Amino acid sequence: MRTLSAALLLGSLTLAPLTLSAQASPDRSRWSLEATTEAAVPMDKLGVADLSTGFGLGFNLRMRLQPHLFAYAGWEWHRFESDELIVGETSHAEDTGYTLGLRFEHPFKGDAVAGRARASGAGYWLRLGALVNHIEIENEDGDIVSDTKHGLGWEGGAGLSLPLNNRLALTPGVRYRSLSRDLTLGATTRSVTLGYVTAGVGLALTF
Secondary structure, eight states: HHHHHHHHHHHHHHHHHHHHHHGGGGGOOOEEEEEEEEEEESSBBTTTBBOEEEEEEEEEEEEEEEEEEEEEEEEEEEEEESSSSSTSOOOEEEEEEEEEEEEEEESSOOOOBBTTTOOOOOOEEEEEEEEEEEEEOOTSSEEEEEEOOOOOEEEEEEEEESSSSSEEEEEEEEEEEEEEEEEEETTTTEEEEEEEEEEEEEEEOOO
C-alpha cells in the first residue's frame, strides 16, 4: 500500500506541472497570424503626379517576446491609380514588400492574461516598424514600366483588438507608411516619397 501511495504521489507531482501548463497554454499562445485589407489614402503627390485613393492587403506573423510585446514580420501590397504618371494613360503605382517591427498590445480593463485581453474584453495595439519595399509603375496593359528596386521605409500605427473567441480577433486600425526611392519614367529620374494613411481591418488567429 505504501508503495502504491508513493507511486501515486510521485505520479501526481509529475503530472501537475503538465496539467497546469496545458490549462495555461490557451492564454500563453506565443504566435499570431493576421490577414489585413484596407483603404490607402495618399498624403502627397508621387513626384509631380496625383494619386487616387487606393487599397491594399497583406499578412503578418507575430511572436510574443513579453506579455504585451510582440515582434512582427509580413508582406503587404498597396495599389494606387493615376492619370498623370504616364501621359495619356491611366496607370498604377504599386507599393509592395516586407514589413517588420514591434507591436504593443494591452486590454482596456481587467487583468491581462499573458498579455492578451480576455475573450470578453477589447484591447488596443500600437506598432512601429520598418519597410523593405519597392514601387512599381504599371501602364494600362499591366506591363511594368518602372521599378525602383527595394529600399527602406517606415510605418507606425494604432488600433483595436476585438476578440471573437479565445483564438480569433478583429483588429481594425490606422497606419502611416512612408517610402522614399528614385523613380525613373522615360528619360527622367527623380526622388519621390510615397506616404499614405491606411484604414482597415484584420483578422488575427492566435495559436
